[in-house]
Amino acid sequence: MAESSAAVRGGAGVEYPTDNYLTHTQGLRSWLFTLDHKRIGVMYLVSVLASFFLGGVLALLIRTELLTPRQTIMGADTYNIIFTLHGAIMIFLFIIPGTPGSLGNFVLPMMLGAKDVAFPRLNLASYYMWVIGAIFALVAIVMGGVDTGWTFYTPYSTTTNTAVIPVVLGIFIIGFSSIFTGINFIVTIHKLRAPGMGWFQMPLMLWGLYATSIIQVLATPVLGITLLLLIAERVLQVGIFSPAYGGDPVLFQHFFWFYSHPAVYIMILPAMGIISEVIPVFSHKHIFGYKAIAYSSIAIAVISFLVWGHHMFVSGMSNMASAIFSALTFAVAIPSAVKVFNWVATMYKGSISLATPMCYALGFLFLFAIGGLTGLFLGSLAVDVHLTDTYFIVAHFHYVMFGGAVMALMAGIHYWWPKITGRMYNERLGQIACLLIFIGFNATFFPQFVAGSQGMPRRYFNYPERFTDYNVFSTIGSYLLGLGFLLVAAYLIHSLFRGRPAPANPWGGATLEWSTPSPPPPENFEEEPVLGDHYDPYDYRGLVYDPRIGGYVQQHPH
Amino acid sequence: MANMLLGTANGSILGQSGPTFWMPRELSDHASDVDWIFNYILYVSLFFFLLIIVLMTVFVIRYRRRPGQEALSSPTHNLPLEVLWTGVPIILVGTMFFFGFRSYMDLGVIPLNAYEIKVTGQKWKWQFEYPTGYIDEDLHVPMDRPVQLTLTSTDVIHSLFLPNLRIKRDAVPGRYTKIWFRASEAGEFPLMCAEYCGTRHSDMLARLVIHPRGEFEQWLTKASNFLATMPPVEAGQRLYQLRGCKQCHSIDGVAGIGPSLKNLFGHPVQLQSGQTTADENYIRESILEPSSQIVAGFEPVMPRIRLSDAEVGALIAYIKSLSEAGQGVPVGGSTTQPAATQPAA
Numbered sequence: 001m002a003e004s005s006a007a008v009r010g011g012a013g014v015e016y017p018t019d020n021y022l023t024h025t026q027g028l029r030s031w032l033f034t035l036d037h038k039r040i041g042v043m044y045l046v047s048v049l050a051s052f053f054l055g056g057v058l059a060l061l062i063r064t065e066l067l068t069p070r071q072t073i074m075g076a077d078t079y080n081i082i083f084t085l086h087g088a089i090m091i092f093l094f095i096i097p098g099t100p101g102s103l104g105n106f107v108l109p110m111m112l113g114a115k116d117v118a119f120p121r122l123n124l125a126s127y128y129m130w131v132i133g134a135i136f137a138l139v140a141i142v143m144g145g146v147d148t149g150w151t152f153y154t155p156y157s158t159t160t161n162t163a164v165i166p167v168v169l170g171i172f173i174i175g176f177s178s179i180f181t182g183i184n185f186i187v188t189i190h191k192l193r194a195p196g197m198g199w200f201q202m203p204l205m206l207w208g209l210y211a212t213s214i215i216q217v218l219a220t221p222v223l224g225i226t227l228l229l230l231i232a233e234r235v236l237q238v239g240i241f242s243p244a245y246g247g248d249p250v251l252f253q254h255f256f257w258f259y260s261h262p263a264v265y266i267m268i269l270p271a272m273g274i275i276s277e278v279i280p281v282f283s284h285k286h287i288f289g290y291k292a293i294a295y296s297s298i299a300i301a302v303i304s305f306l307v308w309g310h311h312m313f314v315s316g317m318s319n320m321a322s323a324i325f326s327a328l329t330f331a332v333a334i335p336s337a338v339k340v341f342n343w344v345a346t347m348y349k350g351s352i353s354l355a356t357p358m359c360y361a362l363g364f365l366f367l368f369a370i371g372g373l374t375g376l377f378l379g380s381l382a383v384d385v386h387l388t389d390t391y392f393i394v395a396h397f398h399y400v401m402f403g404g405a406v407m408a409l410m411a412g413i414h415y416w417w418p419k420i421t422g423r424m425y426n427e428r429l430g431q432i433a434c435l436l437i438f439i440g441f442n443a444t445f446f447p448q449f450v451a452g453s454q455g456m457p458r459r460y461f462n463y464p465e466r467f468t469d470y471n472v473f474s475t476i477g478s479y480l481l482g483l484g485f486l487l488v489a490a491y492l493i494h495s496l497f498r499g500r501p502a503p504a505n506p507w508g509g510a511t512l513e514w515s516t517p518s519p520p521p522p523e524n525f526e527e528e529p530v531l532g533d534h535y536d537p538y539d540y541r542g543l544v545y546d547p548r549i550g551g552y553v554q555q556h557p558h
Numbered sequence: 559m560a561n562m563l564l565g566t567a568n569g570s571i572l573g574q575s576g577p578t579f580w581m582p583r584e585l586s587d588h589a590s591d592v593d594w595i596f597n598y599i600l601y602v603s604l605f606f607f608l609l610i611i612v613l614m615t616v617f618v619i620r621y622r623r624r625p626g627q628e629a630l631s632s633p634t635h636n637l638p639l640e641v642l643w644t645g646v647p648i649i650l651v652g653t654m655f656f657f658g659f660r661s662y663m664d665l666g667v668i669p670l671n672a673y674e675i676k677v678t679g680q681k682w683k684w685q686f687e688y689p690t691g692y693i694d695e696d697l698h699v700p701m702d703r704p705v706q707l708t709l710t711s712t713d714v715i716h717s718l719f720l721p722n723l724r725i726k727r728d729a730v731p732g733r734y735t736k737i738w739f740r741a742s743e744a745g746e747f748p749l750m751c752a753e754y755c756g757t758r759h760s761d762m763l764a765r766l767v768i769h770p771r772g773e774f775e776q777w778l779t780k781a782s783n784f785l786a787t788m789p790p791v792e793a794g795q796r797l798y799q800l801r802g803c804k805q806c807h808s809i810d811g812v813a814g815i816g817p818s819l820k821n822l823f824g825h826p827v828q829l830q831s832g833q834t835t836a837d838e839n840y841i842r843e844s845i846l847e848p849s850s851q852i853v854a855g856f857e858p859v860m861p862r863i864r865l866s867d868a869e870v871g872a873l874i875a876y877i878k879s880l881s882e883a884g885q886g887v888p889v890g891g892s893t894t895q896p897a898a899t900q901p902a903a
Contacts (some may be wrong), residue, residue: 076757076758076760077757080754080756080757080759147756149754153714153715153753153754155713155714155715155731156714156715156754156755156756159713159714160756243731243732243733244731248732248733249715249730249731249732250730250733283621283629284623284628284629285629285632286634287634288633288634288635288636289634289635289636289640290634290635291635292635292640313662314717314726314727314728315728315730315735316727316728316730316733316735316736319662319663319666322662323659323662323663326655326658326659326662327655327659330651330652330654330655331651333647333651334644334647334648334651337606337643337644337647338640338643338644340610341610341640341643342640344610344613344614344617345639347614347617347618347621348617348621348632349621349629349630349631349632350617350621350629350630351621351622351623351624351627351628351629352617352618352621352622352623353622353623354618354622362614362618365610365614366611366614369606369607369610369611370607373603373606373607374603376599376602376603376651376654377596377599377600377603379651379654379655379658380595380599380654380655380657380658381658381659381661381662382588382591382592382595382657382658382659382660382661382662382664382665382724383592383595383596383599383658384658385592385662385665385724385725385726386592386596386721386724386725386726388726388752389717389719389726389752389753390719390752450579450580453580453581453596454577454580454581454582454721455582455719455721455722455748455750457719457750457751457752457760458752458754459754459759459760460759460760461759461760462760462761463760464748464763538634540629
């Protein structure tokens with residue numbers, strides 16, 4: 001293990017380091033023009049969480065409207081706009097950039113032992129691309145919103161008179177943000193690993209981010225081209241997708257899902273990376289099956305490009321194509337299953353602490369298992385014909401995206417919060433909020449599986465009376481869920497002002513970011529980390545808890 | 559949650575065709591097939607879900623952190639175990655693929671003797687055209703006979719969803735898609751649009767009416783002859799609803815894409831080319847040759863619709879009934895000229 005600065009500081013008690021990346025320079029300009037990956041990560045974190053808040057408020061409006069089978073609080077057209085904005089904001093402004101932009105930016109260089117990413121200016125440009133895209137989305141909301149659903153299916157999207165073009169332009173621009181981040185991460189991982197860090201000494205978070213970046217760089221341009229074609233058709237009446245101009249509406253679905261299915265893995269792969277860090281640290285136990293987890297990330301990234309057609313089994317696509325897409329869809333289930341087994345095996349004979357990040361990680365395992373297993377129903381052709389476009393789909397992807405990606409992001413935020421802010425949050429409140437979110441989540445989304453298999457189509461403003469109970473249950477769950485997140489916001493904000501100063505290594509992590517003070521100095525490490533021949537980011541031997549500083553110190557370097 | 563899942567899974571074994579916790583009533587062999595595959599995947603998933611959750615819970619309790627106790631040593635990888643937990647899921651998902659594929663292919667091979675009904679989706683209604691040329695807003699089918707639906711759409715993508723038959727197919731503008739089924743039980747069941755299509759997407763509902771053996775033909779003969787059996791005003795109202803008139807022409811006086819039909823008959827009409835009075839001949843010509851006379855302020859967008867003389871007659875009777883000027887005037891022959899030319903106001 002590398003020399004640990006925490007050990008040097010151990011025994012002195014914990015003081016908030018006065019010269020750190022947050023205090024090194026002051027003023028608004030020092031943030032707006034910063035090239036520090038940590039500050040860009042923080043700006044991303046604040047921005048995506050603001051988007052999450054906005055998308056969440058829209059979600060609660062949707063659920064409130066669905067409290068009764070008829071009109072409850074808004075008209076049908078408003079409802080259609082709100083569910084479209086909820087989807088578009090959550091997907092394009094929150095989940096896709098969420099983990100890579102915020103936590104990825106913050107921890108990737110530090111985990112590599114680097115001072116920054118390979119292209120700091122490109123990194124800042126990526127953030128501003130996100131901001132410009134978000135402004136377009138806000139402009140569209142001011143212009144009355146858009147009512148196509150986040151999927152922008154043609155010919156609906158080429159004929160509706162709502163603000164399709166600004167939203168689509170916004171997403172086009174955000175695509176560049178995604179590509180820039182991806183390029184940056186790939187180059188940084190290839191070129192800036194600390195001396196002595198081989199590919200298989202990298203923390204698994206980095207394998208997750210690497211696989212994510214490959215998808216971002218290869219798939220996002222296809223979305224960009226598709227959206228430009230959509231604009232061309234609306235503005236210039238070029239016949240591409242709309243049959244009215246001689247186009248093919250199903251072609252749009254192929255193009256759209258060629259990006260948007262891999263995009264699902266842009267959302268979940270970094271989440272899997274976070275879980276691969278949190279579970280071993282809080283089990284105080286070496287990760288089980290490192291190489292299997294690393295390779296399965298790459299396998300998922302590759303196979304994810306070949307399954308897009310499973311969104312279109314009822315579109316009239318050829319039977320041969322459907323069969324191939326179904327088989328490949330099942331193939332992508334395997335690496336995910338392997339990861340889950342590895343995570344559970346990691347806990348075997350561990351020393352398991354149920355600190356807040358671990359609670360979220362366990363919640364992730366539970367919810368992601370349901371999300372993944374319900375995917376099997378949808379991969380199976382004949383069953384998908386019944387379930388597609390119903391609430392079963394809505395429940396399935398919320399279990400994967402929310403139960404998977406967002407729970408993991410919550411685990412990651414709580415895990416790295418002391419490192420990012422230099423403050424500890426209230427542990428007890430963290431656990432209570434996690435439980436509240438877990439219960440609220442299941443109450444919201446589990447009934448939707450049943451409503452869907454019973455035949456309730458998605459995107460319904462009015463619904464037949466027989467689906468009332470499922471919807472009422474779901475809506476009550478969503479309020480609980482909202483309450484849980486409010487509690488999280490409250491104690492995290494409180495911790496910024498009143499939180500106990502964080503030690504360098506509060507959880508006993510062995511990855512490099514824990515060997516530098518919290519918050520880290522501007523260039524990440526006081527001395528450049530040099531790794532021994534046997535560096536292992538999951539070797540916790542010698543890390544012991546020091547009650548005087550409330551964190552872990554390295555006792556016997558080996 | 560696990561208990562709830564288990565209990566419901568058992569419930570689905572007990573009732574074979576009735577509604578279960580997960581599925582609505584099933585009406586065909588294909589639906590039973592789908593439910594069987596659904597249950598197969600459900601049990602396999604439950605097994606793995608419980609395996610993961612039980613192990614996780616046991617580990618958390620058994621190996622919880624205690625003061626002064628370190629993690630125990632155990633291998634960081636185990637090849638036979640890892641091969642096992644990769645291989646077994648591969649085999650299981652292979653079977654899931656196979657069953658789903660086989661059943662899906664059955665949907666793709668349409669029996670040669672299938673009874674064909676043409677389905678057109680449009681914002682926001684379904685039209686079902688039977689071999690007699692009769693068009694209905696509900697899907698009526700014979701029991702125990704293969705029925706083929708040939709779908710298309712006139713505007714955006716819709717999707718015909720029959721939950722009790724476990725089938726769904728997109729109606730795509732500019733192309734035809736097909737699906738078939740054989741219903742094994744008579745009754746009325748829901749039919750819904752499952753592809754988002756705008757404002758009234760969730761109101762794009764219809765009925766699936768399955769007629770008992772021998773009764774479908776009687777229904778079709780009677781329905782196809784509604785012009786002969788119904789009073790003209792009612793028959794005209796039915797045509798107004800079935801043939802798409804109401805999509806553009808309201809009956810409440812509010813102009814839509816076309817002018818409203820309320821108080822039209824017998825009243826003066828301002829055309830782009832001059833003024834006329836809405837009598838039988840004007841209405842007949844407006845229906846059969848829509849672009850020949852355009853009302854001022856509207857676009858020439860109405861398509862020509864194939865209608866027989868009897869159908870036009872019924873529509874005229876209905877339009878008359880919407881106007882005070884037309885009340886009480888019997889519809890019938892082609893010469894009611896004197897009544898119509900009387901200035902109404």
